[in-house]
Amino acid sequence: MSKKFFLETFGCQMNIVDSEQIAALMIAAGYLQVDSAKQADLILLNTCSVRDKAERKVYGHLGRFKPLKEERPNLIIGVGGCVAQQEGEKMLAKVPFLNLVFGTHNIHRLPELVQQAEEKRKRGSVTEFHDRDTRLNLFPERTVQESVNSFVTVMQGCDNFCSYCIVPHVRGREISRPSDEVIAEVKTLVQQGVSEITLLGQNVNSYGGKDDNEISFAQLLQRLNDINGLQRLRFATSHPKDMTNELIDCFGTLDKLCHHIHLPFQAGSDRILKLMNRGYTRNDYLAKVKRLKEVCPDIRMTTDIIVGFPGEDEEDFQATLDMVEQVGYADAYTFLYSPRVETAAAKMEDNQSAHQKQQRFDRLLELQHKVSTSIWQSDIDEVVDVLVEGKSKREESQVFGRTPSNRIVNFAGSTDLIGKIVKVKINAAYRNAHVGDLI
Numbered sequence: 001m002s003k004k005f006f007l008e009t010f011g012c013q014m015n016i017v018d019s020e021q022i023a024a025l026m027i028a029a030g031y032l033q034v035d036s037a038k039q040a041d042l043i044l045l046n047t048c049s050v051r052d053k054a055e056r057k058v059y060g061h062l063g064r065f066k067p068l069k070e071e072r073p074n075l076i077i078g079v080g081g082c083v084a085q086q087e088g089e090k091m092l093a094k095v096p097f098l099n100l101v102f103g104t105h106n107i108h109r110l111p112e113l114v115q116q117a118e119e120k121r122k123r124g125s126v127t128e129f130h131d132r133d134t135r136l137n138l139f140p141e142r143t144v145q146e147s148v149n150s151f152v153t154v155m156q157g158c159d160n161f162c163s164y165c166i167v168p169h170v171r172g173r174e175i176s177r178p179s180d181e182v183i184a185e186v187k188t189l190v191q192q193g194v195s196e197i198t199l200l201g202q203n204v205n206s207y208g209g210k211d212d213n214e215i216s217f218a219q220l221l222q223r224l225n226d227i228n229g230l231q232r233l234r235f236a237t238s239h240p241k242d243m244t245n246e247l248i249d250c251f252g253t254l255d256k257l258c259h260h261i262h263l264p265f266q267a268g269s270d271r272i273l274k275l276m277n278r279g280y281t282r283n284d285y286l287a288k289v290k291r292l293k294e295v296c297p298d299i300r301m302t303t304d305i306i307v308g309f310p311g312e313d314e315e316d317f318q319a320t321l322d323m324v325e326q327v328g329y330a331d332a333y334t335f336l337y338s339p340r341v342e343t344a345a346a347k348m349e350d351n352q353s354a355h356q357k358q359q360r361f362d363r364l365l366e367l368q369h370k371v372s373t374s375i376w377q378s379d380i381d382e383v384v385d386v387l388v389e390g391k392s393k394r395e396e397s398q399v400f401g402r403t404p405s406n407r408i409v410n411f412a413g414s415t416d417l418i419g420k421i422v423k424v425k426i427n428a429a430y431r432n433a434h435v436g437d438l439i
Helices: 013-028 052-064 066-071 082-087 089-094 107-120 132-136 167-171 179-191 217-225 245-253 270-276 282-295 314-327 354-377
Strands: 003-009 031-033 042-047 076-081 100-102 124-126 149-153 196-200 232-236 260-262 300-307 331-336 383-391 398-402 408-412 421-429 434-438
Touching: 003 013, 013 031, 013 042, 013 076, 013 107, 013 149, 013 196, 042 052, 042 082, 052 066, 052 076, 052 082, 076 082, 076 107, 082 089, 082 100, 082 167, 089 100, 089 124, 100 107, 107 124, 149 179, 179 196, 179 217, 196 217, 217 232, 217 245, 245 282, 270 314, 282 314, 300 314, 300 354, 314 354, 331 354, 354 421, 383 408, 408 421
Parallel strands: 003 031, 003 042, 042 076, 076 100, 100 124, 149 196, 196 232, 260 300, 300 331, 408 434
Antiparallel strands: 383 398, 383 421, 398 408, 421 434
């Protein structure tokens, strides 16, 4: 019988792609993936450390597996991803029943580590960063795809060093994957039946910028847009300072590029933006938003916002609220600032109380809910294009899909529609999804 592995993923879309690579490696090594840790001979966590809460959650989850390890001493438990990269061997000291730790540049070594644990009962940690050429040879690639949409990694790492962000420390410096490889992978996925591609990177806007022989991100989008059979194209995540006019113009000229962009602004105050080392001002950001809306009037925007950054006062926070109202975000991912080890912000003086931060956070949530509700309610009675992705979890008779603005829509329909773009009239708008009728 095949040995079995259980894999749990935390964090961003990049981690989802990494987990696909982890699963493929372990299947190739003779393991069978299962949905329950209780069934597994190998338990793996692919982790996120971008927030303190996410990191603590990992240790909490590991604690759940201790009884399983006591029952079955031969059970192997491993941790990968950003927490693994950040903590390294310290994780082995903190969690005595943990067998192995593998960092963000060492997924390819997982089968070797597992074999060591099986044969030698040896605990191990690998978290070294690799050089550019080695990393380029290790980009994850999807070879078999059965879903309607797929992620394709185009770049990794980050050179921005925002003062609050751990990413450059756990993902390494920025490299771009050769455009020929990206285009070839997308063509293969489309031939396998994929309708929608989302290009991924810590900062996709800077794609190709460090290589004189490579095309720009806007040019990459243009070439992908020309692929026959591809129906939709998306990307995440964008850094405002690298949002060029060439890239903005793509929203007005490329018919397959969805009219949605996630453009984090993080804070509305120039003073706080400077402390964050974001590389743009409030007016810089707003000018790019203005141009986006001129080029693509129906574009929907989402964003990231941090509340309670060290030194933030009421005037700074009010500038953030003003940005939310002025831009009109369809949704926002909002976070209370949490200090991350090794970042510059962790050393900054912070005289705000937890109560004060929470009050501001609640005010932001209330305003964003009001703005989001107004935007989504405006879709009622509109007929929208929906790419059908699968059966709905809402009702047995329904399927679901997404609009170009990245909004989920549930509606009555046959599974024969999966993979097709259909017309749906929206008749209700809820917090997390729309409901409509097939036209």
